[in-house]
Amino acid sequence: MKRLLAIGVALMLGSFTAGNTLASDKVLKMSTTTSTEASGLLDVLLPALEKDTGIQVKVIAKGTGAAIRDGMDGNVDVIFVHARDREDAFVAEGYGTKRYAVMHNDFVVLGPANDPAGAKKQADVSSALKAVSESGSLFISRGDDSGTHTKEQDLWKQSGIPVEKKTITVVKSGKDVEISTIRPANSDAWYVSIGQGMGKTLTFAEEKQAYTMSDRGTYIKYKFGKTPAIDLEIVSEGDEQLANPYGVIPVNPAKHPEVNNKLAVEFAEWITSAKGQKVIADYRLEGQQLFFPDAM
Amino acid sequence: MDLLFDSVRSAIGLLLAFDSELVDIVVVSLRVSFFSTLFGALAGVPLGFLIAYNQFRWKRMVITCLNTLLALPTVVIGLLVYSFISRRGVFGSLELLYTQKAIVIGQLILIIPVIISLTISAISRIDNRYRTSALTLGANNLQVAWVICREARFGIIAAIIAAFGRVIAEVGISMMLGGNAKGFTRTMTTAMALEYDKGEFVLAVALGIVLMAFAFAINIIFNLLQGRTNADTV
Amino acid sequence: MPTLFELSGLIKDYGVRRVLDINNLSLEKGGIYALRGANGAGKSTLLSLLAFLETPTGGKIIFNGQEVNYGTGSHLYQLRQKVVLVDQSPLMFSGSVYHNVEFGLRVRKIGRVERKQIVEKALEQVGMLGFIDHDASKLSGGETKRVALARGLAVAPDVLLLDEPAANVDLENQRILFEIINRINKEGSTSIIYSTHQFPVDEQPAHQILILDKGKLHFDRRCNIFTASVKVANGEKSVCRLAGCAIELELSNTVLASVKDTFYLFINPEKIELLNSTTAPPENSFGVEVLNLTRKEKRVEYTVHIGKELLISSTYRSYKENPVYLGQGVMIHLPEDAISVYPLKHGQEIN
CATH class of the missing domain: 3.40.190.10 (Periplasmic binding protein-like II)
Structure with a gap:
């Protein structure tokens, strides 16, 4: 009984750490707004992204203020928000490298x-x-x-x-x-x-x-x-x-060296590519088009 | 560490400036908590007394149920009350949702079991001889009840203070049923949740400090009373 | 004298334990009764029943000619207005001594001015007037007992029940207590029933003594209690002399283990055996003369003389088998299980 238990624990620990190492390869941390997540777009966009690039995205959804704050604190690699003035300020203050215009609704x-x-x-x-x-x-x-x-x-x-x-x-x-x-x-x-x-x-x-x-x-x-x-x-x-324009901004590695800028840029370039933009244009919510691509 | 330092300075600044927004929030919090505690005590103390004082068939079962209710999460209470008082609910026409009354209703469900449960243990601790002494001196049932509650008063007050501490620190019910409407139903805890969502940690922590100050004051009172109760039983 | 309490077939069980089992007892109005027995004999239970604070398991109590109905709270409430029980170790309500003593008056809706007079008088009676404004929870044990007595006196009950009023009270205060009992009995014609586990002191005011042993009431008069002393101690048995009596008893040392040289000795009248004169008498047997003979339902009670009166109670059946007559000489045997001994407090002796 004891041995069985030990094996079980070992298996659980093993799968846990294994899963972790596997996942840490190409995992991007992204903060976004609750409304973006609630729109359901990410549910089709992110699987398409993973299929193409192998990038897994860990989404942290908050209000715009908190989402930008996460970027400023270096808690995430990239932000995906919709508040134009504040996005520009984010880049101007050096927290982000560049704003990629993605889409608008x-x-x-x-x-x-x-x-x-x-x-x-x-x-x-x-x-x-x-x-x-x-x-x-x-x-x-x-x-x-x-x-x-x-x-x-x-x-x-x-x-x-x-x-x-x-x-x-x-x-x-x-x-x-x-x-x-x-x-x-x-x-x-x-x-x-x-x-x-x-x-x-x-x-x-x-x-x-x-x-x-x-x-x-x-x-x-x-x-x-x-x-x-x-x-x-x-x-x-x-x-x-x-x-309501949406932008993607990779967090500046000059401010936060621990962020994965390479992956963030790869994500931003994919989402503004023809492939990414098509996913956005094709997305339908209750039969209605919700987002209009801005990068094409 | 910087965050904490900034927050303390901000909190003191806001308090000293008597910032009207902060004052509003504190007043709403205290008002709602006061009424919840008041009605909770009016319902909970007599019920607790009746359960503790009387012997009946399902007493153990009732106490077990009460103890289970103590673990009821605030979101469950929020959902339950929401389903009754929303416009589509049974009591929708009363237009209670997103009012202070709605928070009070939810908080009552939260704290009445707390008050009942603590009152039961306070009453049960009272020596039975108080009852027999009052009876033999000619007291009727109501007068006996009064004597017992009087002897258990520190325990009962402690129950009420515990309930107050519970409601003033509670966030789930206030958010779900109050809706965090500024100036109407925004309490200290919902305001903190909001400031956190906005990424304004400094303000959130500043409010937290105000809340902690209240909690501290309440606990000081609680401890003083407990000290007196202990001294009395020696 | 009219009857105050009439108890018949009264039983009280706590779980499976029978703590009280009284066949028959009647107490008269205006009397002072001492209820004696060891700790755990059922004295407090009986007093609680007489105070209408507990419900008997079986049997009935008739109070002032009216059977007590335990079904209705208001009826019990009415009865409790006339009877007050003062606890063995009373609790004070939170508040001043004044607050405690006025409690019974307040629930009786007596006016403030009159209340004050009565409280002061009651406290004066127990010598606690100086403590009137003290915090009742800060009193010593003895002071608490006296305030509790005043609390009972203040409501001027028809019946005052006192549970161990003399326990843990020094002799001087016992004397004061007995004076109070005597006074309120005479002046206010209050009936008093008090319990005590100490064996008799002659100054005690009781008109009658009731002895409880393991929940049973043996007989209801003052008898069969002697002061005894060890005369010769040897080996397993000791010879004991009963003061004022012509007899000596041989008792095993195990019986005497709990007492010193001088002690109280109680002879259970139900366990005294009448011997057929033809058999050879065992030890602790004596020839005596029957002085008195009474039939009490299924039992017969005799009084014999052993220097003092000794009561014997036997079943009617055994009486029929072995009848005795007034003035007849008989042989009695006192087996060890008829004898209980109790320690004697210093200064207390009966002759």
Whole structure:
């Protein structure tokens, strides 16, 4: 009995270490956003990548802020995110080597079917948001510093509605750093910031029958891929401002020598190659095209 | 180490500045925890007393079930309550989801077993002679119950404090049922989870320090009471 | 005197152990009863039953002519208003001495002013008035006992049950305790039943003594207790003299192991044998004269003279087989299993 147990333990340990060594050959650590992972694209993209290049990707999905932070801390080899300004800053500050434009999808503004703010009638997204703010209907903001939240803050700024900037000071590396968020001014009564992922934000908005903003992929999933379907309608879409570009940035080995830059670059080049771009273009969610290749 | 140092400095800075956002979060946390603990105590202490004081057929079974409930994960409670109070649930029309009331409901399910269980052990420790002394001096059942609860008061208060510590440090229920809405249902723990998601570790740790300060204060009270209880039984 | 308690067929079991088994007992109103017996004889259990704090396993208790109904809590609650039991090692409620003594008055909804008067009087009676504002949990054992007594006195019960009131109390305080018992019995016509495992002191105030042994009540009068002393000790057996009596007993040293030279000796009247005069008498047999003869249901009780009165109780059947008459001389045998000995506390003797 004892011997059997010993053999069992040895086998388990053996397979464990064996698996580890095998896996460590071509494993890429990538941080991405929860919405990218939730879109389901990675489920077809990564197997195709492995088939072509033998690269296995270990995906760590977080909010955009945390995903970029993982890159800055050298916890991952590559980041795959959608927040253009911050991606550029990431490269400019030397954390990443180069931004590869991969694809884009778009954002949509959602609201209850009866559209109490009359946002559907508006010509563009700015006036739609203005209508929401003027009606005093609830608006649910992700408020989690994610790409979607970053986009939403930009949209409020560009809509011409007065905004207020809330800044808090924290200490980073011994220096005072300001962190600021933007929201419509005097909006305490109708603007709810919940600091959660897209899915949670959608269910929250549905629960409250409120307006919100979502990436199209998550919305399609909740609208067409779920029973019962989410009880929210698109009230504004198609505006150029709602475009949502995705980029891949290998982490700079000059900052973090331990990262696998060679593999990261191989990944970035494959995803922007004709093969990678075709996988993206062919991807369908609930029968709808979700992502549009940017590198072809 | 830098992270911790930065965080402590940030926490102190935010606290000293009486940052309105931080104050909001702390107030929501305390408010929700206070009501959960209050209602939890109002339900749990009498139930615990009844179970401890009375002999009935399924007593052992009931206590075993209670001890099992102690291990109930907060996400399970969150899911359960969610399914009842979401718009599609039985109580959807009450519009409870993503309100402080919803958090209180969930937290009650979390802590009532805790309070009952600790009350039972507090009451069971009380010498039976308190009961017979009160009875023989002419007390009725209610008066006897009062005497026993009075003698068990430190144990009962300890139960209530333990429950408060549990709810103020709990994150699953607050997140699932409260929804982390800023200014409405954002508590210290959900705010920390959010700051972590945003990669703002400094703020997350700063909030953690505030929470630890509360936990520390609660434990000091707890220990003081425990000390007194021990002194009393000597 | 009207009857206070009437017990019949009263049984109390704890699990498989029978701790109390009383065929018949009636206690009169206004009496003082001492309940004697060794530790574990069932004294506390009997007092708890009389205080309506426990439910008997079998039999019934009639209190003030009314059978106690254990089914209804309110009925027991009514009865408990008239009876108070003071514990052997009482517990104080958290709070001051005042808070403790006023407890029974508060539950009886007596007004604050009157409450204060009664509490002060009760504490004065037990000599604890000076402690009125003290923390009750900080009192010594003796002080706690006295406050517990005051707690009982304050509610002026019809019946006061005291479990071992004299245990761990020095002689001076025992005397004070007995004075209090006498006084409240006379002034307030309170019936008192107290238990003690110490054997009799003549100053004890009891009108009647009940002896419990292993849950059974042997007889309900003051008798068959003697002060004895070892006269000659040799080998396995010792010769003991009973004070004030004309007889000497030969007892094995194993029986005497728990006592010193002088001790109490109790002779169980049910185990005394009446011998047929034709047989040769074994040791510890004596010729005596029957002074008194009473039939008690299935038993017959005799009183004989051995310098003091000795009670003998035999079954009616054996009486019929071997009848005796008043004034007749008979031979009695005291077997060792009829004899129990108890240590004597210094200064306590009966003659």
